[in-house]
Amino acid sequence: MTDATAEVLALALLPAVLWGFAPIFDKRGMAAGGGSVQASLVVVVVDSSIYWLVIGALRGRSAFSGLTTEALLVFAFAGVVGTALGRITIFVGVDKVGASLNSTILSSRPLFATAIALAFLGEPLGPVTGLGIVVLVAGLAVLTVSRGGDVEGWQPRDLLWPIAAAATFAVANVSRRYGMTETAIPALEAVAINETAGLVALLAFVLVGSGSALRDRPRESYYYFVGSGLLTTAAMLSLMAALGLEAGRIAIVDPLVATAPLFTLLFAAVLLRDLERVTRGVVAGAALVVVGAALITM
Numbered sequence: 346m347t348d349a350t351a352e353v354l355a356l357a358l359l360p361a362v363l364w365g366f367a368p369i370f371d372k373r374g375m376a377a378g379g380g381s382v383q384a385s386l387v388v389v390v391v392d393s394s395i396y397w398l399v400i401g402a403l404r405g406r407s408a409f410s411g412l413t414t415e416a417l418l419v420f421a422f423a424g425v426v427g428t429a430l431g432r433i434t435i436f437v438g439v440d441k442v443g444a445s446l447n448s449t450i451l452s453s454r455p456l457f458a459t460a461i462a463l464a465f466l467g468e469p470l471g472p473v474t475g476l477g478i479v480v481l482v483a484g485l486a487v488l489t490v491s492r493g494g495d496v497e498g499w500q501p502r503d504l505l506w507p508i509a510a511a512a513t514f515a516v517a518n519v520s521r522r523y524g525m526t527e528t529a530i531p532a533l534e535a536v537a538i539n540e541t542a543g544l545v546a547l548l549a550f551v552l553v554g555s556g557s558a559l560r561d562r563p564r565e566s567y568y569y570f571v572g573s574g575l576l577t578t579a580a581m582l583s584l585m586a587a588l589g590l591e592a593g594r595i596a597i598v599d600p601l602v603a604t605a606p607l608f609t610l611l612f613a614a615v616l617l618r619d620l621e622r623v624t625r626g627v628v629a630g631a632a633l634v635v636v637g638a639a640l641i642t643m
Contacts, residue, residue, distance in 0.1 A: 353587050353598065354601065356583050356584075356586050356587035357583075357584070357587045357598040357601040357602055358601050358604075359579075359580070359583040360580035360581070360583050360584045360587075360602050360605070361601055361602050361603070361604045361605045361608060362605075362608050363576045363577070363579055363580035363583070364448075364576070364577070364580045364602070364605040364608075365448070365604075365605040365606065365607070365608025365609040365611070365612060366576055366608065366609075366612055367573045367576040367577055367580070368439060368444035368445075368447060368448045368573075368609050368612075368613075369444055369609070369612045369613065369616050369617060370569045370570070370572045370573040370576065371384065371435075371436060371439045371444060371569070371570070371573050372439050372440075372443065372444040372613075372617055372620060372621070373569045373617075373620075374565075374566045374567075374568075374569030374570045374573065375436060375439055375440040375566075376620055377563050377565045377566040377569060378562060378563040378565075378566050379436075379562055379563070379566030379567075379569065379570060380436075380559075380562060381433045381434075381435075381436035381437045381440065382433060382547065382550065382551065382559070383559050383562050383566070383567075383570070384432075384436040384566075384570045384573070385429065385432035385433050385435075385436060385547055386544075386547045386548070386551065386559070387567060387570035387571060387573075387574060388432065388570055388573055388574040388577060389428060389429075389432065389540055389543050389544045389547060389574070390544060390574070391571055391574025391575060391577075391578060392540055392574050392577050392578040392581070393537065393540040393541050393543075393544050395575075395578045396533065396536055396537040396540060396578070397537055397541075399533065399582070400533060400534060400537055403533070404531075404533075404534070408534060409530075409534055411529050411530060412530060412534070413528055413530075415524075415527070415528060416524055416528035416529075416530045416535070416538075417538060419520055419521075419523060419524035419527075419528070420520075420521065420524050420530075420535050420538040420539045420542065421538060421539075421542035422517075422520055422542075423516075423517040423518075423520040423521050423524070423539050423542075424517075424538065424539040424540060424541065424542030424543035424544075424546070425542055425543060425546045426513050426516050426517045426520070427513055427514050427516070427517025427518070427520075427521075427539070427543070428517070428539060428540055428542070428543025428544075428546075429542075429543040429544075429546035429547050429550070430513050430546075431510050431513035431514045431517060432543070432547075434506050434507070434509045434510035434513060435447065435451065435507070435510045437506045438450070438451075438503075438506035438507035438509075438510055441495065441499055441503040441506055442494045442495055442499045442503050442504060442506070442507065443493070443494035443495040443499075443613070443617075443620070443621040444609055444613050444617060444621065445493065445494060445606075445609055445610050445613040445617075445621055445623055445627055445631075446488060446491075446493060446494040446495075446499075446504075446507065446627065447494075447506075447507045447510075448605065448606045448609040449484075449488060449606040449609070449610075449627070449630065449631040449634050449635075450485065450488065450504065450507035450508060450510075450511060450634070451507055451510055451511050451514070451606075452511075452603055452605070452606050452634050452635060452638045453481055453484075453485060453508070453511045453634060453637075453638065454511040454512070454514045454515040454518065454638075455477070455481075455515070455603075455638045455641040455642050456478055456481050456482070456511075456515075456637075456638075456641065457511055457512045457515030457516070458515040458518050458519055459474060459478070459641055460515075461515055461516060461519045462519055462522075473640055474640065474641050476640055477636075477637045477638070477639070477640025477641035477642075478637065478641060479637070480633055480636050480637035480640060481633065481634055481636075481637025481638055481640075481641065482637070483633050483637070484629075484630045484631070484632070484633025484634035484635075484636075484637055485630070485634065486630075487626055487629050487630035487633060488504075488626070488627065488630035488631070488634070489501055489504065490626060491624050491625075491626030491627045491629075491630055492622070492624055492626060493621070493622045493623055493624035493626060493627035494621055494622065494627065495620065495621060496619070496620055496621060496622055517539075521535065521539065532585050533585060536581060536585070584598070584602060600639035600642060603635055603638045603639050603642065604635055606631045606634065606635060607631060607632070607635060610623055610627065610628060610631055
């Protein structure tokens with residue numbers, strides 16, 4: 346293994362660990378009295394602020410010099426769908442079914458992304474992708490009967506929340522892929538536009554009809570969500586650094602990042618014993634989903 350390959354592996358594995366740990370903060374924050382809109386807003390405020398600071402430090406006045414109307418609209422759309430709507434459904438899912446199940450089901454987004462790409466971008470569906478879909482769906486079926494997740498229990502319909510989150514992120518990811526391939530905007534600037542658009546959408550939602558989402562929330566819950574935002578930001582920056590290296594091929598980076606639910610299971614088993622059950626069924630389902638997602642991605 347060359348030094349360059351080892352660097353890519355390290356940079357790709359770090360987001361998996363961080364995105365595996367962030368749901369632990371999310372669950373603790375929700376258990377402390379937090380809400381889905383509050384959590385989404387806090388996380389997006391934290392990560393968008395850091396992205397803009399990094400852009401200012403690295404790019405200065407030359408930032409966004411190549412920005413086109415098409416790129417702005419594409420990444421703004423992705424931010425509203427993925428960052429705003431997607432994050433809200435994520436936090437509802439964490440609250441309903443638990444961090445371990447929610448994180449695992451979120452990894453099914455390649456399934457939805459493949460369907461969307463097949464329908465709208467004309468991308469082919471090969472035998473490996475087909476096998477990945479079968480394995481991933483089997484994993485979701487195992488999770489449904491796993492009896493794990495939130496200790497207070499949940500109904501099968503509650504799984505619709507993380508599934509909805511996976512679908513919204515899939516729509517956003519297809520849009521981002523189109524934007525990155527059809528425009529010349531750098532990845533960091535694209536992420537900043539994405540997150541800022543999501544922030545604007547969340548603020549509009551709060552101002553128009555959900556101001557109560559931020560009132561009377563315990564201070565402790567804000568601490569947890571700020572921690573989740575910091576982990577999310579560090580994970581994204583590490584992912585972009587991995588993809589920016591010459592050896593940072595998608596076929597290497599994406600399967601490693603997709604192992605995040607396995608880390609969530611490990612962390613939940615140790616740190617969320619009072620809130621969640623990590624059963625053998627959850628572990629088996631998570632393993633199938635991760636393998637299926639990796640096959641689809643490859």
